[in-house]
Amino acid sequence: MTTFDHAILACPITKENLRMVDLNQTQLAFFEKYKPHFQGFINDSNTVVYPVVQGVIVLLPNYAMLANGEEKPMPFDKDRVFRYYNQIEYEQLDDSIVYSDAKKFVDFRPVNKTYLENALKRVSKYIAPTGKYCLDIASGPIGLKEYLELSAGYEWRICIDISINALIQAKKNLGEEKGIFICGDITNIPLQAEVCAAVISQHTLYHVPKNEQETAVRELYRVAKEGACIAIVYNWFYHSLLMNIALLPLQVYRVIRHLLGKFYVKLWPSKPRLYFYPHSYFWFKNLGYGDKLNIYVWRTLNVQFMRLYIHDWLGGQKMLQFFQHLEDRFPKTMGFLGDYPLIVIKK
Numbered sequence: 001m002t003t004f005d006h007a008i009l010a011c012p013i014t015k016e017n018l019r020m021v022d023l024n025q026t027q028l029a030f031f032e033k034y035k036p037h038f039q040g041f042i043n044d045s046n047t048v049v050y051p052v053v054q055g056v057i058v059l060l061p062n063y064a065m066l067a068n069g070e071e072k073p074m075p076f077d078k079d080r081v082f083r084y085y086n087q088i089e090y091e092q093l094d095d096s097i098v099y100s101d102a103k104k105f106v107d108f109r110p111v112n113k114t115y116l117e118n119a120l121k122r123v124s125k126y127i128a129p130t131g132k133y134c135l136d137i138a139s140g141p142i143g144l145k146e147y148l149e150l151s152a153g154y155e156w157r158i159c160i161d162i163s164i165n166a167l168i169q170a171k172k173n174l175g176e177e178k179g180i181f182i183c184g185d186i187t188n189i190p191l192q193a194e195v196c197a198a199v200i201s202q203h204t205l206y207h208v209p210k211n212e213q214e215t216a217v218r219e220l221y222r223v224a225k226e227g228a229c230i231a232i233v234y235n236w237f238y239h240s241l242l243m244n245i246a247l248l249p250l251q252v253y254r255v256i257r258h259l260l261g262k263f264y265v266k267l268w269p270s271k272p273r274l275y276f277y278p279h280s281y282f283w284f285k286n287l288g289y290g291d292k293l294n295i296y297v298w299r300t301l302n303v304q305f306m307r308l309y310i311h312d313w314l315g316g317q318k319m320l321q322f323f324q325h326l327e328d329r330f331p332k333t334m335g336f337l338g339d340y341p342l343i344v345i346k347k
C-alpha cells in the first residue's frame with residue numbers, strides 16, 4: 001500500500017495533495033472495529049486527516065476527521081447505496097468471493113457460462129493493453145476471473161469503492177502487490193487529474209443519484225490521461241427496446257416495482273435498498289463529448305431474459321451463440337437495443 005507514488009492522491013475536500021502520517025489511537029476510536037494500522041493521510045494545509053483501515057486508504061469525506069470538527073454527511077440516495085454495500089454479505093463462487101446478491105443480477109447456470117465470460121472480457125477491446133495505472137472505480141470485491149484479468153497488463157489497479165468492506169475483499173481477490181485500495185466516491189474521485197492510463201467503471205453509474213451521474217462521468221474523464229479510454233458498463237433497463245419487446249409483462253411489473261421502491265425507502269428508511277436510475281442512450285450522446293463518445297454492446301441479454309428463454313432443452317446454447325454473433329457483428333446497434341451498453345470515451 002505504501003509503495004506507490006502518493007502524489008497521485010488528492011484530498012476530496014480541499015483538492016490538495018496528501019502525505020502519509022502516523023495517527024494516534026484516540027483519533028481513530030471511530031474505526032476500532034476495522035483494527036486501524038495507525039497510519040493516515042493528511043492534506044497540505046493540515047486541516048483534514050484520512051485513516052488507513054486494513055490497507056484501505058479511506059478518502060471519503062464522511063469518514064474524514066476535520067480540524068474544525070465539521071462533519072460531512074452523505075445525501076439520502078447516496079447513503080442508501082453506501083449502507084447497502086457496507087451491510088451486504090459475501091459468498092464464495094468457485095475460487096472467488098463475490099457479493100451475496102450476485103445471483104439476483106447474474107444467471108450463473110453453466111448454459112450461460114461462455115456468453116457471460118465474453119461480456120466480462122469486452123472492456124479489454126477498448127482500453128490499452130498495458131500502462132501504469134488502471135482505475136477500476138467502484139470495483140466491488142472483483143470476484144470474477146475475467147473481470148480481474150482486465151488489468152493484467154497494468155502495473156497497478158487502483159480500486160476505488162464507497163464500501164471499505166468491498167475493498168478488503170478486493171484485496172483478497174486481487175492480492176496486495178498490484179492493487180491500490182481507496183475508499184472514495186465516483187462523483188468526487190480522490191485522485192489528481194490525468195493519472196490513469198485506463199478507467200473502468202462497471203455496473204455502478206446507474207446506482208449514483210440521477211443528478212450526479214453527469215458529475216461522475218466528468219470525474220472519470222478528469223482523472224484519465226490524454227489518449228486513455230474510459231469504459232463505463234451501464235444498464236438501460238426500460239430504455240432497452242429489445243428487452244421491452246421480449247419481456248413485456250415482466251418489464252411492466254419491474255418498472256412498477258422500481259417506482260414503488262422509491263416510496264418504500266422513504267417510508268421505511270431503516271432497511272437499506274439499492275438506488276437505481278437509468279439515463280437513456282440520448283442522455284449520454286448529449287453530454288458534449290461528440291465523436292469521442294461511442295456506445296457499444298457489453299451484453300444484450302439480462303438475467304430475466306436468460307432465466308425465461310435460455311435452457312438446454314430450448315436450444316439455449318444456440319440462442320446465445322446467435323446473440324453473441326450479433327454483438328460481435330453489430331456492436332453499436334446491439335449496444336442501443338440490448339440491456340447493457342458499454343460507453344467508451346476516448347480522451
Ligand SMILES: C[S@@+](CC[C@H](N)C(=O)[O-])C[C@H]1O[C@@H](n2cnc3c(N)ncnc32)[C@H](O)[C@@H]1O
Nearest residue numbers: 085138139140161162163184185186202203204
Ligand atoms: C453492482 S456493484 C459493481 C461492482 C463491480 N464494478 C463489478 O462489476 O462487479 C456496485 C459497486 O459500486 C459501489 N458504489 C456505489 N456507489 C458508489 C459511489 N458513489 N462511489 C464509489 N463506489 C460506489 C458499491 O459499493 C459497489 O461495490
